[in-house]
Amino acid sequence: MNFFFSPPSSLAIKFAMAMKLGFTFLLLAVASICEAAAIFNPISESHKSAAIELFSPADGSFSSLEEAFEALRTFEILGIDTKPDLKDSTCKSVVDTLSSESSNSKDLYHALRVSSLLKCKINKEALTGVTSRLQGSVKDAKSLLDFYYSIGGLTLIKDQTSEVDVLLEDADGIFRSIKALSQSDGRWRYSSNNPDSSTYAAGVALETLSGIITLTSSELDGNLIEALKKDVVKLFENINKYDDGANFFDDGHQGPVSATSSVVRGLTTFASASGSFNIPGDKILGLARFFLGIGIPGNSKDLYHQIDALGCLDQNRALVPLILSLPATVLSFTSQDKLKVRVTTVLGSTSTTPPLSVKLMQVFTSGSKDASIINQELRFDPKEAIHTLDALPAGVDVGKYIFAFEIVLSDPEHKKIYATGGRTKVPVYVTGFIKIDNAKIEILESDSVETQNKLDLSGKNDVALSANHLQKLRLSFQLTTPLQNPFNPHQALLKLRHESGVEHIFVVGNSREQLKITLDFLGLVEKLFYLSGKYDIELTVGDAAMENSFSQALGHIDLDLPEVPEKATRPPPQAVDPYSRFGPMPEISHIFRPQETRPSQQLSYAFSGLVFVPFLAFLVGLSRLGANMKNFPTSTAPAAFAILFHGGIAAVLVLYVLFWLKLDLFITLKTLGVLGMFLLFVGHRTLSHLASTSAKVKSA
């Protein structure tokens, strides 16, 4: 999670990181209306909730003592109470670490740091043991961090108890060996065999050296302290600066937040150990602004660094930055808002600020360089600790302004203690109700008014106009500010929307205290794509300073434009409503071919019956004619052939019936073939028998 501590893989990234961060802040500065005019608000309630969220241990206890310290320190500065059970469990691990033989100076240091915040009960023997171990490690220390942990540990023991002797024997020697790691530009190296110098290390070294100052019984060599002070001044010469007045230290290894925080910590501890020294007040204020400007960091490490640094700056012996903030920079003329200014420390406290007054020095009109010099003192309300400007300076109408304030300390001596940072420029918006007069919409024909409609722009309008391409449409209205000055809004747009959805927007121009637009349709036919028909008219007037910004439909105009010439540009396609594009499609069902119309079944049956009538008539006719079977062969063999012959005919007829009912052509033809052969045979026998019989009869 913590990118400032992750080891960067290449130098390019480090550089890019610094550049990028710089760029973001530059953007912030640019976004804030005017360069060098930005508001920094002190630490607020939202920091508290963010801290509780980021530092709440997942399983009820902190994962390490370092994390515990960061959380507890942040809570302490922000005034958040720690839960007693969390306290107990943390104290227990502190005692464990201190009594454990295996813990190194870093562990001991973190344990002592936590204990200094929680006031854990540690017995004297343990402390004595720890002291001797730390003193031993001071002697063996090689790198800056070794010194830092052991000396830091000893300083913490000294603060917690007076019963243990923590004083260093060879303070001068240790001081020199740490000082030897410093670089000419005020930065420090971590150890003598590591050539990289860092700003973060400079802060660590300052803290360590101020620890040594407090751990000596005798005075240290004054030259050493002086040299160190020069180093600090050098370090501040290389400070980075943003346009909005924020200062920070950049460090390739650690990132700006932790590096700047480390320097602030070192600087304030050094100042409290060795007394104040000469750092320009605006740089200290710049550091405070840097930390206030980064907002609420999203990870716990950065939040700790931010809050810890601000906590150090809040009360220190170098210079205490005072932050001028405005609860509201948008003031309404209508509700007679008063300009209020708070002067607080970085943590938002007003109780520790010295007696002071705030003066409004200048008011710049936005967009112009000239400023009116005012030099007016704000009324102080001690109860709420707010400085109030009772009335806006004369001539301040609605609009954007930049107010320049100055903090004046009542006691000139305090200038050495507090950094006020000279003039603070703040963008202020004054909003008000804009009066609308003389609104009218007209149709002109060769500059003579054809029709005129008065408009009530604060109410509803529904005008119905009609015009052809030789006429003009004119809309005009007047806007006046509460101070009776003509007002020119940023947004004054007239919109014509054709039935087909094509929109045309025109800017209503400003001429002689009046907003006016004349649409000459002759010149516009091309732009209107020769689209005749109904156009809705809509007027939008708005400005940041206008409280009654409005956007309303005025009515419609029927335009009668000439026919579209062939080469004219077509209107652009209009956006399709997405909801309709995705809806289900209308259902389609197939229309089947209609059934062939057939006669009714009864008719078919009736005719089926009718076709049997000739058959019946035939039977009746036969019986009338006296048909008989007298000629049927009587002898056995011919009778059998005759029966077989007629049986064969019957079979063929039955086969035809079967063909109709179920058989297909192939079976039918095959069977017919067989039956045909059979019939040929039996038919021949039968017929020849009949022929011979009749021949006999004839001859007889």
Place this chain on the structure above:
Amino acid sequence: MANFSIATVFVASISLLLALTHSFSLENPTDRRILVLVDDLALKSSHSIFFNSLQARGFELDFKLSDDPKIALQRYGQHLYDGLILFSPTTERFGGSLDVAAILDFVDSGKDLIVAADANASDLIRNIAAECGIDFDEDQSAVVIDHGSYAVSETEGDHTLIAAADFIQSDVLLGSTKIEAPVLFKGIGHSLNPANSLVLKVLSASPSAYSANPKSKLSSPPSLSGSSISLVSVVQARNNARIVFSGSLDLFSNKFFKSPVQKAGSSNKYAKSGNQQFATEISKWVFHERGHLKAVNVRHHRVGETDEPSIYRINDDLEYLVEIYEWSGSSWEPYVANDVQVQFYMMSPYVLKTMSSNNKGLYIASFKVPDVYGVFQFKVEYQRLGYTSLSLAKQIPVRPFRHNEYERFIPTAFPYYGASFSTMAAFFIFSFVYLYSK
């Protein structure tokens, strides 16, 4: 040396294999590995709530500076990431091999993208947007201003902090819980190409908004104005790759997530803006935790049968069944809708029918095969706002009646049959009379 390189290749392939098993697949369409490109690593901290919500949902975020020379979206033809978040509005050139073409290629392979622009957005970001049918205001200094529905603030007086509440009506895009509080927006507006049917406006500006430089006087009509300004838009490509474009990077920031909001002219004060809900829901959509459909078990048969025939006869009654499931981020849930339609299609739909559902994901339609023969297709073209599109097609031939499948005994023909058979009977009798009568 050789041993070493073999070992390296082995380890690399094993890790690649492991990585692949945990990643995006057809059966598990939610993205897993996401590359976040920022132009300032401080963003990781200032936008941490958004990133943490992604990590809490199981995404692996890989933060890189946008000009990091080691950025690569693919290696050895394999994509290293399933999604890309571009929170680097000012980047003019990406580091490494990444460029507009590489990003479009990434999208073309079905991967997802979130792009946040801001005032001063670079040409690079604008080009990526333009390729997706989104045109940011060409005026570099223009931001969206709204004097009608700005967020009431005691310190922001230029009305560029907008309280936008004109959301698209879509549960799949923005979740089923209505976003009550307006969304804070500070940035640039864009317009959508009307010819592009894949891009949708999710958050639109109010009718009184316009896009202009707040510091200079407006001399020509603003290129974007009114509710045609889109603040946040989404694109769903034909391959179901999803893209979100936001004109504001701050929209995703911790500061906006937590800040209270009150819209101008409204007395409703919300303790928290709708940004967090909006950003979370839209990220769920873009990374396929919602609205991803799959169709399985597509089958059809004649009514009363279960086997799938290889051919249908005209006028057959058939049933077409399909099961549709929606990915919920962790499992496939039955998709419930009443507008899934099936088409029986040959050159144009002959039948288009809304399918009935059993509310457990099974959709059924039964209809009669048209009396036109040829090669038909069962088609399900399901395109709904925000959902991945389903496009199913199955070919099936339809034949006419066989010769023996026509109606055999038509009553109308009975007189003819009667006539033939009576003639036959008469012939039979006549044969007796003719031969044997005296």
